[in-house]
Amino acid sequence: MVLSLPAYQVIDGGRRFVINYPFTNSRFLIGDDVRFYYKFELVALLGLYGLFFWLLGNIFNTFRQSKLFTVQGVKRLQLFYILNFVVPLPFLIGHIIYSYEVNLLIALTLLHAVVGIFAYFMAVIFKQGLNLQNEQDLYI
Structure with a gap:
């Protein structure tokens, strides 16, 4: 046997x-x-992390310009922190619904929230610097 x-x-x-x-x-x-969800998640993650790194590259290019505080730099930072707060939430909700790797996505959502908070503070600093720079340009 x-x-x-x-x-x-x-x-x-x-x-x-x-x-x-x-x-x-x-x-x-x-x-x-759940093949559709796997394929959707793969394409969405590749696209959204591509967008994340593209925006991050634009922010780093702001530091290479002759003028540090610009309107475009402030807008880039604002877009970056808004997307870091908003985009991970639908994925977290989807993973909670499917009960699939929720702990990993909670950690990623928290990490993006920390990056978003840091970018928010940078945007506020850049906005204040832009205001001071504009005031200084008026006096000179």
Whole structure:
């Protein structure tokens, strides 16, 4: 008699699958069959992190200009902090609904909130610097 344990099992009516360690009942991998959500998440994350790094590059280019405090620099910082506060929330809500890697997304949302707070303070400093620079230009 040969003991044969299934290495691959389909559970929850075909919505999930389990891969066991060979010749045991210990689970190695538990997976979902929500292909659309995986593809959407991959494309959205690549696109949004591309946007994130593009905006961050624009902010770093602000420091290379001859005038540090400009209206365009303030607008870039404002857009950057608003997007860091707003964009992670729909992903967090979606992950909570699907109950999929919620802890990781909570951590990422908090990290983006910290970056957003830092960018907010920088935007306020840049706005004040722009006001002072404009006042100084009027006196000279």
